[in-house]
Amino acid sequence: MKTPITLLFGIDHPILGGGLMWLSDARYVAALVNAGCMGFITPRSYRSDEAFSQALRDCNELTEGRPFGVNLTLSHRPEANASVPRWIDAALERGVRIFETAGHAPAALIGTLHKSDAIVIHKASSIRHALSAERAGADAIALVGMEEGGHPGVNELPTMLLGALAVDQFRVPVVLGGGIGRGRQIAAVLAQGLDGVLIGSRFLVCEEISTHRRYKEHLVSCDEHSTVRLLHSLGNTWRVLRNETARQIEKVERAGVTDHSAFGDLISGAVTRDHCYTNGDWERGMASLGPSIAFARRIEPLQAIVAEMINEARESISGLSSMEQE
Template sequence: MQARFQTRITELFGIEHPLLCGGLMWLADARYVGAVVNAGAMGFITPRSFPDLDAFRAQLADCQEITCGRPFGVNLYISGQANQNDRVDAWIEASLGAGVRHFETAGFSPSRWLPRLQAEGAVVIHKCTTIRHALRAERDGVDAVALVGHECGGHPGTNTLSAATLGSLAAEQLRVPFVLGGGMGTGSQLVSALSLGADGVLLGSRMLVSEEIWAHENYKNHLVDLDASSTTTVLSTFGKTYRCLDNEAARRVRDLEAQGISDFDAYRDLVRGEAARTAYETGDWSHGILSLGPAISFADTVEPAADIIQRFIHQAQHATERVGHLNPTHPGAR
């Protein structure tokens, strides 16, 4: 019988596979999240991607329809600038009102919003880049933690540790369930994460070639051609490290940083979020800081999210068998 992977995370999220597909700014909409949920994983709609509350509500309604009542999630990015969090309460109320009970928080501490969410029985997983922040989130009362290594697409923060190292440390120090993210693109990494003591993995970059991701096909076809050295980091000099596609915009930002320019105004046009959205719309990937990590190198075709997830699980089953065969008393051992 093929191995299934039941963990504290599959239980908490009511999912078949211990796979969480993290929020993707501009891209994690109802169609994408619905597809990963229907494939047995958990996905999170990113409210910041939509122009207003009505547009976000429409996404929630679409996702309910696509998933036929299966649980799906919402990503709440908590900014360090209080005025950037003005809409968080409204997103939470809209989500709870639509029956959402699974939230991925990221960025700064979600503690201010935990009582409201947990009073409604919601499950909150907080994404962190260091063990220190993970322990703080655990103390604050989150239900689970996602730890992302420096390989992750998006914001690895000031962390320089890999997902594997974070996983080994977390297994010794955390009590709440945790998943590992950063660089995850093939099923054997799930088995490796589970063997470290994690309860699942978090996917981001690998899923960008899903058919259900609305980005222009030129961009997705470009992603398929990339290898593990196609990403870079920018903005470390501002303490805001960002892992992204190594494109013209990223090179220009790196040049400014190398020149020691510390006035953020010089960077603003290059790094503004709308430039990334335009790149996804037009397929001209030279502009915008486009979140991306080396997990993209595992992608070799654009295909339905369900096919990516199914293959991931088959690879994990295969890895489990491979390890099992290393035991000389195993019936199938060579």
């Protein structure tokens, strides 16, 4: 399946695994690359620059030198972006030339990355922001709908509609993300005239993701109602697993609280990392997750998930073309 996105990234399948805070480490990203997709290491997940550099070295080894990407999630608070230039230097030094940017004002960064001949895909949840990233030079766009696990922004539009609206508006390749977990959906995205998909939640049950088995076992029991969007009232919409922490946050939010600090540890990333991801206590922490988790029925190697999706996408595409011939 060749599309402008497979050609841009030099990959076999039109599937990107979006950056995952705490989780898209060397092992997972290498698994994506080795399965013919593209993946992005998240530098924010590491406790030190040295640990991030080690992850880059490990990924290089695991992919045997095949290209992989780095995710740069930009905060609206400048102080939270202080390490970004160091992360870029470390990545470039290790030969990384593919970056996924997300979040606030990527324009200056895109210019910097282009000076080193890097390819930048910018992820946005509105067509307006995506168009402005394209004007700033982004080489590709990932558009994410409100189904997305993690931070879909204040966007209320579903993925399918965003995709239909986006067609013909961009010069660069566009992939769609949010709620995608089956091959048929890949076929639908390609049928819409877009170039590929971006996936996060569906891949969380793969063997190469480092979370505790208990958490993955809970994930395979989830259905399409197992996630909830929180903090929308604060302009920081976050789609997460419906668990005890989510219920407590909902209560605080309903009481009209508008100050982030009032949520205390409930929204702490370290709590999610330590309790949910490391210890498997899935009731604790805000665990980014979207409803496409409903498609996950087994813990299995990433390669198996990708192969099933690609087979299904191919079958759907040929089913549609034979309909035309009958």
